[in-house]
Amino acid sequence: MSTSSSRISGFHNLTMTERLEKVIEVAGLNPDVSDHMGNTGNLAAEVADSMIENAIGTMNIPIGVATNMIVDKQDTLIPMATEESSVVAAVCNAARQCRDSGGFITSMSGSLMIAQVQLVDVPNPEFARLQILEHKAEIKQICDETDPVLLKYGGGFRDVEVRVLEGSHTGAMVITHLIVDTRDAMGANAVNSMAEAVAPLIAKWTGGRTYLRILSNLADRRLARARATWTLDAIGGESVRDGMLAAYEFADIDPYRAATHNKGIMNGVSAVVLATGNDTRAVEAGAHAYAAQTGRYRSLTHWEADQDGNLTGMIEMPMPVGLIGGATKSHPTARIALDIMAVKSADQLARTIAAVGLAQNFSALKALATTGIQKGHMALHAKNIAVMAGAIGAEVETVAKDLVKLGKVRVDIAEDLLNKLRG
Numbered sequence: 001m002s003t004s005s006s007r008i009s010g011f012h013n014l015t016m017t018e019r020l021e022k023v024i025e026v027a028g029l030n031p032d033v034s035d036h037m038g039n040t041g042n043l044a045a046e047v048a049d050s051m052i053e054n055a056i057g058t059m060n061i062p063i064g065v066a067t068n069m070i071v072d073k074q075d076t077l078i079p080m081a082t083e084e085s086s087v088v089a090a091v092c093n094a095a096r097q098c099r100d101s102g103g104f105i106t107s108m109s110g111s112l113m114i115a116q117v118q119l120v121d122v123p124n125p126e127f128a129r130l131q132i133l134e135h136k137a138e139i140k141q142i143c144d145e146t147d148p149v150l151l152k153y154g155g156g157f158r159d160v161e162v163r164v165l166e167g168s169h170t171g172a173m174v175i176t177h178l179i180v181d182t183r184d185a186m187g188a189n190a191v192n193s194m195a196e197a198v199a200p201l202i203a204k205w206t207g208g209r210t211y212l213r214i215l216s217n218l219a220d221r222r223l224a225r226a227r228a229t230w231t232l233d234a235i236g237g238e239s240v241r242d243g244m245l246a247a248y249e250f251a252d253i254d255p256y257r258a259a260t261h262n263k264g265i266m267n268g269v270s271a272v273v274l275a276t277g278n279d280t281r282a283v284e285a286g287a288h289a290y291a292a293q294t295g296r297y298r299s300l301t302h303w304e305a306d307q308d309g310n311l312t313g314m315i316e317m318p319m320p321v322g323l324i325g326g327a328t329k330s331h332p333t334a335r336i337a338l339d340i341m342a343v344k345s346a347d348q349l350a351r352t353i354a355a356v357g358l359a360q361n362f363s364a365l366k367a368l369a370t371t372g373i374q375k376g377h378m379a380l381h382a383k384n385i386a387v388m389a390g391a392i393g394a395e396v397e398t399v400a401k402d403l404v405k406l407g408k409v410r411v412d413i414a415e416d417l418l419n420k421l422r423g
């Protein structure tokens, strides 16, 4: 490893190529790296450079398309950007097994985002709370003037709520929530600007001091819901169903299991969020905060048997995604992903993503409750290992199959198999 300094003055003023050269020099990399990194694939270098600071290249992640999904009676193809094998296959399998029972039915609580303004140094916080609430009309006016475009599309300020919290160091805090309908935008920029515009007035009205002005990622006014039924025939009978119900209950009562269970859900959710250029971290933060809302970290899905004994699954989680703004607009691949899904609104996108999360969870629970996760995982993982061992073209499939047959998916064994194959 290089011992050069990470203090590179004027780095951000360099062109992307110059930055890359600098990094190669400072990190002591092989100069060949510049060919690899200089190829930005299907994202033009100028676009990448305009998206983030200090860009030196791009990172390609495969996009797979999950088939078989029926969402609200509509056949829908699902583009998924993920580095993990089995994720796309899991959605295809779950969706195939509930096609005959109608696929996924979805709904949404609304497209409301929350921005928070933190007020401190108020000796009479309850009094201040009412002072803020009295100014609802003025707050609405400021918010709506801050984002007239949102207003034009039917969005804008909807409500104000004020909570008093007790900080052990800071003392009483008066927290104002601006509730804003952000329609087809994810809305982070819109609500952050509104919070910044309203904050000085809150300070003036109450005589306190405002600190933070930022959205909440616990977007619990923007819940996407999906449900589906899997017949006993489709899943392979009562014992599979009961195993899956036991797996679900395990997650719902044990945070150690719930973290893994919800991670599986996010395998599906984040892959679509990423493919469509949305903010994976915003959705992930909201999901996990929502999962802990009862005071214990629990499952984002719920599973039950219906009156005929069939397996029913439900998911409900915050889904702050948009169709306009940010990378959804500027990244050409994101635009194509949205075209593949043929979604017409952020609401439809959010609901479809929830259905993908439920599908993902179905497959994970089924695999875990029956053959275990490794069998399916290894078949796809074997291809990765074959490539790592140097296999190319048709060799990949052959070596991967042999690895699975041997039950040993290891690079050293893949290398041996490849050597044999090549004689």
Ligand code: MEV
Pocket (backbone or CB within 6 Å): 084, 260, 261, 262, 263, 264, 265, 267, 364, 365, 368, 373
């Ligand atoms: C692996 O990425 C995801 C699973 O661990 C999810 C789960 O355990 O439910 C298989």
